[in-house]
Amino acid sequence: MKVAILLYDGITALDAIGPYEVFASVQDSEVKFVAKKKGLIKLDSHMGYLHADYSFSEVDSADILVVPGCKPPNYKVPMNDEETLNWIIKIHETTKWSTSVCNGSLILSKAGLLNGVKATSHWGSFELLNSLGSISTEERVVREGKIVTAAGVSSGIDMALQLVAWEKGEDIAKASQLILEYDPQPPFDTGSPKKAPAPLVEHLRGVIEELAKQDSDFK
Amino acid sequence: MKVAILLYDGITALDAIGPYEVFASVQDSEVKFVAKKKGLIKLDSHMGYLHADYSFSEVDSADILVVPGCKPPNYKVPMNDEETLNWIIKIHETTKWSTSVCNGSLILSKAGLLNGVKATSHWGSFELLNSLGSISTEERVVREGKIVTAAGVSSGIDMALQLVAWEKGEDIAKASQLILEYDPQPPFDTGSPKKAPAPLVEHLRGVIEELAKQDSDFK
Numbered sequence: 076m077k078v079a080i081l082l083y084d085g086i087t088a089l090d091a092i093g094p095y096e097v098f099a100s101v102q103d104s105e106v107k108f109v110a111k112k113k114g115l116i117k118l119d120s121h122m123g124y125l126h127a128d129y130s131f132s133e134v135d136s137a138d139i140l141v142v143p144g145c146k147p148p149n150y151k152v153p154m155n156d157e158e159t160l161n162w163i164i165k166i167h168e169t170t171k172w173s174t175s176v177c178n179g180s181l182i183l184s185k186a187g188l189l190n191g192v193k194a195t196s197h198w199g200s201f202e203l204l205n206s207l208g209s210i211s212t213e214e215r216v217v218r219e220g221k222i223v224t225a226a227g228v229s230s231g232i233d234m235a236l237q238l239v240a241w242e243k244g245e246d247i248a249k250a251s252q253l254i255l256e257y258d259p260q261p262p263f264d265t266g267s268p269k270k271a272p273a274p275l276v277e278h279l280r281g282v283i284e285e286l287a288k289q290d291s292d293f294k
Numbered sequence: 295m296k297v298a299i300l301l302y303d304g305i306t307a308l309d310a311i312g313p314y315e316v317f318a319s320v321q322d323s324e325v326k327f328v329a330k331k332k333g334l335i336k337l338d339s340h341m342g343y344l345h346a347d348y349s350f351s352e353v354d355s356a357d358i359l360v361v362p363g364c365k366p367p368n369y370k371v372p373m374n375d376e377e378t379l380n381w382i383i384k385i386h387e388t389t390k391w392s393t394s395v396c397n398g399s400l401i402l403s404k405a406g407l408l409n410g411v412k413a414t415s416h417w418g419s420f421e422l423l424n425s426l427g428s429i430s431t432e433e434r435v436v437r438e439g440k441i442v443t444a445a446g447v448s449s450g451i452d453m454a455l456q457l458v459a460w461e462k463g464e465d466i467a468k469a470s471q472l473i474l475e476y477d478p479q480p481p482f483d484t485g486s487p488k489k490a491p492a493p494l495v496e497h498l499r500g501v502i503e504e505l506a507k508q509d510s511d512f513k
Contacts, residue, residue, distance in 0.1 A: 256446025
């Protein structure tokens with residue numbers, strides 16, 4: 076199982092590391108962190124880095140492509156970068172599964188993979204996702220054909236376990252879940268806009284919409 | 295809220311990045327990735343890196359210390375490194391909360407923080423945890439005084455949300471949970487040894503015990 080995870084400056088670390096950790100727990104899997112240029116990748120928090128071990132030119136196929144998301148408006152840079160979009164399209168032609176986490180689906184959209192396709196994103200980015208030609212769907216993991224999109228940030232863990240089940244069988248996925256002790260016990264029941272208090276949802280929606288109007292710090 | 299996350303070669307990425315992402319989502323928090331030497335930190339999978347932005351000599355206090363875990367037997371190197379243990383002890387003297395994820399609790403133990411203290415670890419490391427003088431406890435997040443330990447790998451997300459609630463109040467923690475869309479929907483119910491099929495638990499326990507007997511690849 077060959078997995079390629081796209082990295083770019085301004086990324087949300089957990090969007091990438093959640094799926095990475097699930098895939099890495101599967102025997103004989105190969106996970107590659109890939110970016111336009113290899114080296115350190117700045118996190119959206121401005122408080123740390125991931126690391127791309129491979130550049131686009133070094134990876135030309137994958138069984139599973141993962142496009143992680145970021146804090147708005149950081150997606151604007153990869154969405155408007157021809158080299159990034161072309162690499163996504165090239166890898167997509169070779170994949171069994173082309174996937175995104177959080178608003179990584181906006182980048183997949185911009186690469187032309189989600190036209191008329193049911194997909195999800197961070198709950199704060201549905202309008203933008205629809206404006207790009209996708210059909211937003213309020214589920215945590217959405218599959219249409221070989222395209223699989225996941226909701227915000229932490230949902231990449233659920234998505235990756237599901238992908239392992241489809242690709243390697245349920246027994247292998249169950250073992251991964253046990254190795255990662257993924258028996259979640261969130262302290263609150265506020266993890267989705269359907270469950271969180273309405274004023275909190277509206278406040279954060281406003282913050283997200285304001286951020287989305289800005290230019291990215293990450294050029 | 296000043297957070298210091300210990301990194302070391304052979305670490306499990308999600309153990310560190312789960313809590314990081316929760317803390318980074320809180321306004322005005324400051325999260326530092328700290329290691330013996332700054333620079334790239336090898337992951338236990340041998341398939342990537344995290345990055346330490348600070349060395350021990352550059353960080354001498356924190357509100358919250360996080361000691362992440364790793365694949366066995368990688369904890370042996372930090373557990374037997376005086377400089378690492380001394381840094382943990384030094385930071386612990388300044389913290390409001392000293393915490394671990396997964397078998398990071400073995401490292402806390404070796405630093406002398408868990409003598410007679412109720413604590414948890416990855417489910418496969420309880421015997422080792424007890425042998426170091428701690429009282430293993432089968433809960434996902436265990437608090438005794440200012441020491442908080444979390445179960446395997448993914449549990450650091452639950453722990454960090456709980457810490458945000460204690461430190462900044464429940465409203466802030468609820469907002470973090472919504473920003474990270476942490477509304478988990480694991481595909482299976484096999485995330486803890488109490489729930490997974492017994493033969494799977496026993497098989498993986500055997501694998502973990504064999505690994506624990508070995509020397510670490512990460513010197």
